[in-house]
Amino acid sequence: MNPDQIRAQVLEALSDVAPEADPSSLEGDVPFRDQLDIDSMDFLNFLIGVNQRVGVEIPEADYPKLETLDDLVGCLVAARAG
Amino acid sequence: MTGEFRMPSLGADMDEGKLVEWLVEPGDRVARGDLVAVVETSKAAVEVEVWEEGVVAELCVAPGTTVPVGTVLARLEPAGSEAAAGALAGEEPGVAAPPAARGEGPLASARPPAAGPAAAPSAPSEPAPSARAAAAAPREAAPPRPASAVAPPPAAQAPPSGVTGSEAPAEVAPAAPPAATAPSTSEVEAPAGPGRVRASPYARRRARELGVDLAGVRGTGSHGAIRAQDVEAAAPPPSPAAAAEARREAMREGMARAMARSKREIPHYYLGTQVDLGATLEWLEARNAERPLAERILPAALLLKAVAAAAAEVPEVNGFYRDGRFEPSDAVHLGVGISVRGGGLVAPALIDAGTKPLDALMADLRDLVARARKGSLRGREMSAPTLTVTNLGDQGVRAVFGVIYPPQVALVGVGKVEDRPWVVDGAVVVRPVVDLSLAADHRASDGHRGGRYLAAVAKKLQRPESL
Numbered sequence: 001m002n003p004d005q006i007r008a009q010v011l012e013a014l015s016d017v018a019p020e021a022d023p024s025s026l027e028g029d030v031p032f033r034d035q036l037d038i039d040s041m042d043f044l045n046f047l048i049g050v051n052q053r054v055g056v057e058i059p060e061a062d063y064p065k066l067e068t069l070d071d072l073v074g075c076l077v078a079a080r081a082g
Numbered sequence: 083m084t085g086e087f088r089m090p091s092l093g094a095d096m097d098e099g100k101l102v103e104w105l106v107e108p109g110d111r112v113a114r115g116d117l118v119a120v121v122e123t124s125k126a127a128v129e130v131e132v133w134e135e136g137v138v139a140e141l142c143v144a145p146g147t148t149v150p151v152g153t154v155l156a157r158l159e160p161a162g163s164e165a166a167a168g169a170l171a172g173e174e175p176g177v178a179a180p181p182a183a184r185g186e187g188p189l190a191s192a193r194p195p196a197a198g199p200a201a202a203p204s205a206p207s208e209p210a211p212s213a214r215a216a217a218a219a220p221r222e223a224a225p226p227r228p229a230s231a232v233a234p235p236p237a238a239q240a241p242p243s244g245v246t247g248s249e250a251p252a253e254v255a256p257a258a259p260p261a262a263t264a265p266s267t268s269e270v271e272a273p274a275g276p277g278r279v280r281a282s283p284y285a286r287r288r289a290r291e292l293g294v295d296l297a298g299v300r301g302t303g304s305h306g307a308i309r310a311q312d313v314e315a316a317a318p319p320p321s322p323a324a325a326a327e328a329r330r331e332a333m334r335e336g337m338a339r340a341m342a343r344s345k346r347e348i349p350h351y352y353l354g355t356q357v358d359l360g361a362t363l364e365w366l367e368a369r370n371a372e373r374p375l376a377e378r379i380l381p382a383a384l385l386l387k388a389v390a391a392a393a394a395e396v397p398e399v400n401g402f403y404r405d406g407r408f409e410p411s412d413a414v415h416l417g418v419g420i421s422v423r424g425g426g427l428v429a430p431a432l433i434d435a436g437t438k439p440l441d442a443l444m445a446d447l448r449d450l451v452a453r454a455r456k457g458s459l460r461g462r463e464m465s466a467p468t469l470t471v472t473n474l475g476d477q478g479v480r481a482v483f484g485v486i487y488p489p490q491v492a493l494v495g496v497g498k499v500e501d502r503p504w505v506v507d508g509a510v511v512v513r514p515v516v517d518l519s520l521a522a523d524h525r526a527s528d529g530h531r532g533g534r535y536l537a538a539v540a541k542k543l544q545r546p547e548s549l
Binding site: 018020033037039040041043044045055057058059060061065081 | 244367370372374375376378380382383421424447448453476477
C-alpha cells in the first residue's frame with residue numbers, strides 16, 4: 001500500500017465512526033477531535049478499523065502523537081515500511 | 083397477570099407505545115427473555131422481551147397501532163397446557179377473528195411472506211378460524227418462525243442507519259426457506275366488492291399514511307391482493323434526512339418531557355469532588371500495553387465500574403422513587419448517557435455493571451454504544467437503569483451538574499480528566515484529576531449519604547486492580 005492508499009483506508013475507517021463527516025473536507029493538520037464530533041470510544045473504534053484495513057497495531061502510548069490525519073498516516077506509513 | 087404480554091413502560095415519560103412489528107406468531111413457543119416484538123417510543127425503536135414461558139395464543143394488537151402502556155398485546159398459554167396444544171394445532175378458539183373494535187387483523191404483517199413461488203403468502207386481514215387451522219397445521223411440520231430469525235427490519239428502526247421505506251420489503255423476507263405452503267383457499271383477505279381494490283386493512287392504513295393510491299399499486303398477495311409491503315414499496319421513500327430529522331424531533335420531545343418532569347418532581351441536591359486518577363491511569367496503561375486494540379479498556383469503563391461498585395455501599399443512590407417511596411435496587415444497572423450522532427441522547431443500561439468483570443463490561447459498553455447509535459436497543463435496557471452516569475469529559479467539560487432521569491434517584495457526572503496541580507505528601511505535583519459530581523434526590527438520600535457515596539467511588543479508583 002502506498003501512502004495515498006493508506007490515507008484512503010484511514011478516511012474510510014473514519015467514515016465508519018463518523019458517517020456524517022465529509023472526508024474530502026478534512027484538514028490534515030488539524031486534530032480530528034477539533035473537526036469532528038468523536039469521543040474516546042469512537043477514537044478506539046476508529047483505530048480498530050484502521051488496524052483491520054492497514055494491518056498496523058498502534059500502541060496506546062502513541063495515541064497523543066496521532067491527533068491529526070497527517071500524523072496518523074505518517075505513523076502508519078513508517079510502521080509498514082519498517 | 084400470567085398469560086398476558088402487555089405494552090411495557092420503557093421510560094419515565096412513556097405513556098404509550100407503537101407496536102411496530104411482531105417477531106413471533108400464534109403457535110410459537112416462547113421462553114423467558116425471548117424477543118417477541120418491536121415497539122417504538124418517542125426515543126427509540128426497541129426490541130421487547132417476554133418474561134413468561136408459553137405458547138403464543140393470540141396477537142391482540144396489530145403492527146402500526148399505538149396503545150397505552152399496560153395494554154394487552156398478546157395472550158400466551160402456559161406451555162404444556164391443553165390450550166397450548168390446541169394453539170399449536172391451530173384449533174385454539176381464542177385465535178378467531180379479533181374484536182371489531184381493534185380495527186385491523188391482528189396478524190397483519192406478523193407473518194412473513196413465504197419466499198417460494200408455490201407458497202401463497204398470507205395476506206393480512208380478518209382471519210377466519212378455519213383458515214387459521216389450515217395455515218397452522220402445515221407450519222407445524224416445517225421449521226417455524228422465520229420472523230424471529232430475522233433482525234427487526236430497518237424500516238422499524240431509527241433512520242440513522244439510512245434505510246428508506248423502499249428497502250423494507252427486502253428485509254422482511256425471511257431468511258428461512260418457505261415453511262407453510264398453505265392452500266390458497268386458506269389465504270384470507272378483505273372481500274373485494276365491485277370496484278374495490280383487494281387490499282388488507284393494514285395495507286389500506288399504510289396507503290393513507292403514505293399518501294399512496296391503491297389503484298396504482300401492484301399486489302403480491304394471493305389473487306393480486308395488495309399487502310402493506312407493496313404499498314411501502316410504491317411510496318416515494320422519505321429522504322433519509324427527513325426521516326432522521328423526524329426521529330430526532332421525537333427524541334427531543336421525549337427528553338424534554340422527562341427532564342421537565344424531573345425538575346418538577348425531584349428535589350435535587352448537588353455534590354462535587356475531585357479525584358486523583360493517577361493510580362487508575364497507570365494501571366490501565368500497563369494493562370493495555372500488553373493487549374491488542376480490540377481488548378483495550380477505556381478509562382471510561384473503569385469509571386463506570388467504580389461508580390456501579392460504590393453504589394453497593396450506599397444503596398440510597400441506586401433504585402427508584404415511586405408511589406411516594408424509595409425502592410432500593412439490589413442490582414446496579416448503570417444507565418450510560420450516549421449521544422446519538424446528529425443530535426439526541428439515550429441512556430440505556432449496562433446490566434449488573436457493579437459485578438461484571440472489567441473485560442466483559444468494556445465489551446458490553448462497546449456493544450451498547452454501537453446499538454444505541456444504530457437505534458437497536460432492547461426494551462430491558464431502556465427500562466432497567468437504576469442509576470445513570472453522564473460522562474462529558476470528551477467534550478472538554480470540567481464539571482457536570484445533571485438532571486436525574488425519573489424514577490431514578492441519582493445521576494453521576496464525570497468531567498474531563500486533566501493534569502492539575504495536586505498536593506501529595508506536602509509537595510505540589512502534577513496529577514491527572516477528574517471532577518466527579520452527584521445529583522441526587524433529596525427524598526431518597528441526603529448530603530451526608532451522598533458525600534459517602536462520592537468518597538466510595540474515589541476510593542475505588544485508587545485501587546483499580548480491585549475493580
